Amino acid sequence: MSEPGPAGAVAPRLPTDRWRAAEIVFWLALVAAFFLFPQHRVLGSQILITALFAVSLDLILGYAGIVSLGHAAYFGLGAYVAGILAVHGWGEPISGLLIAGLAGALFGFATSILVVRGSDLAQLMVTLGIGLMMYELANQLSSITGGADGLSGVAMNKLLGAFSFDLAGSTAYVYSVVVLFLLFVVARRIVASPFGLSLRGVRENRKRMPAIGAPVTRRLIAVYTVSAAMAGVAGGLLTQTTQFVGLDVFGFPRSADLMIMLVLGGAGRLYGGIVGAAVFMLAHHWLSDLNPIYWQFWLGLLLVVVVLFARGGLLGAIDVVRGRFGGRER
């Protein structure tokens, strides 16, 4: 914000990487929530894990424009890898989480080659197919995964050898916040880099990017792999904090809900995923107690309204309001 040029003339430059005050307040609020709502720490850690998952989707959907209906494939893989490790005696959380992320990355890399080619519809179908295949696979390999009963007997060691995962979710919350923050910093750095800018270029005009020397396929494969790794970590985190894995980690509803959260929060702005996950899960938590059917109806209506009238989601709407009341941000 050093010297705003004349209207319309924007100097070509990298997006600013400075942490803004609102961002610092945001992260402090997540820390404060730990102390303000001690009885809701379990829900809080679930929200943080979903937020991490949403940020991973935002990397490919919001920035690179890949519409994925099967991102749960990587989340679920991470969840099962972490779970199976723990069942077989590898109960150390942090290394387990790294291995879960690595599994996500490897599978993401292998499948990215299939996903990034082709049209939007082909991407939609291939990601959907990968998600459904993983679900079926986990369902059929019941000797390893526990099948429809889920994988029980996940026993975690103490985190860093000192903090055991308690029923109140205190360790889970702190663990989730730290992991979310670390990976968020990575994602934030990625999207502010020249690499991140080239992804936005691909999103805006895929055909023109090769003309300015950007290898589209390689860029997409790279970001897809990173995103899958983050999704794997999120899945591993869920397993470790709940000490259980069920087939639903691979389910289509998980992928669809995730996309809804991202669109509600605002895709292509990283914080949109976190805000969307928080709003969605809190609303779900309260409203589905009243009546699950009503919840689904209002969610559907909300989606239609957001798409028709409020593109950019919640954070987009906030931007509009700020712009209208004399904000000088843009």
Added chain:
Amino acid sequence: MIGSALGVLFDGIAYGSLLFVISIGLSVTMGLMNFVNLAHGAFAMLGGYTCVMLMSKAGVPFLATLPVAFVVAAAAGIVLERTLYVRLYKAPPLDQVMFSIGLVFMAIAATTYFFGPSQQPVRLPDFLRGQVQVFGIGLGAYRMFLIAVVAAITVALHLLLVKTRFGAQVRASVDNAVASAGLGINVNRVFGVTFALGSGLAGLGGGLGIDVLGLDPTFPFKYIVYFLLVVAIGGAGTIKGGLVAAMILGICDVAGKYYIPQVGSFIIYFLMVLLMILYPAGLYGRRS
């Protein structure tokens, strides 16, 4: 052995015919306007519930409910198209996906509210029940009826598209909407009518399919993968592609579940990913 193979083939063709009727509207919608309409199954569900309600509440015979299912779904299609869909033709695919998922959620919730979450029963007329012996093989009478109806619909659609002025306008709009509009074709009207026709056929398929696919409020989500598959494998905007894709899917799904039940639906999903990679634009798709 041969008998069971033929039986599986027959069931697969019947299943594929059903998929074709329901999906063909989706295929044309995607070919014409590039609209990713995940709510297509909701029109089929509407047709199915129309049939069930007419039969159980008003005592209308099954065959007479089918045209009504077509009309109701087509009417719902045209209303939604004119009021909501038309605003999103130029929107990015993500918006279209979210919008149609929203519609599906509302449809599921509303259906559950009015009709309850359970499976709806259908009582077929006596002459459509049981089996018919053809060359010593027992074939389901209802499935034969299905195949005959779908064959008739396919021929009618083909004639409509190839022999009539409206058909020529549809084909021109699918090939190049901008140039067609420049030639004086009212592309918007063509699309509205096509959307209504596609929704109507979905509704008809929903009614026809109660006995085979079942009918409950989660119908639109349960089968959306199959409908999308027909379009994606066949290539958007072609009848021939849709028909071939629907048959491949129907036969592979039935055969897979019959011969190797332990892998379940895995075969279909695997086939889908494989075909999408080999033919990103579909078997008969146009290269864009």
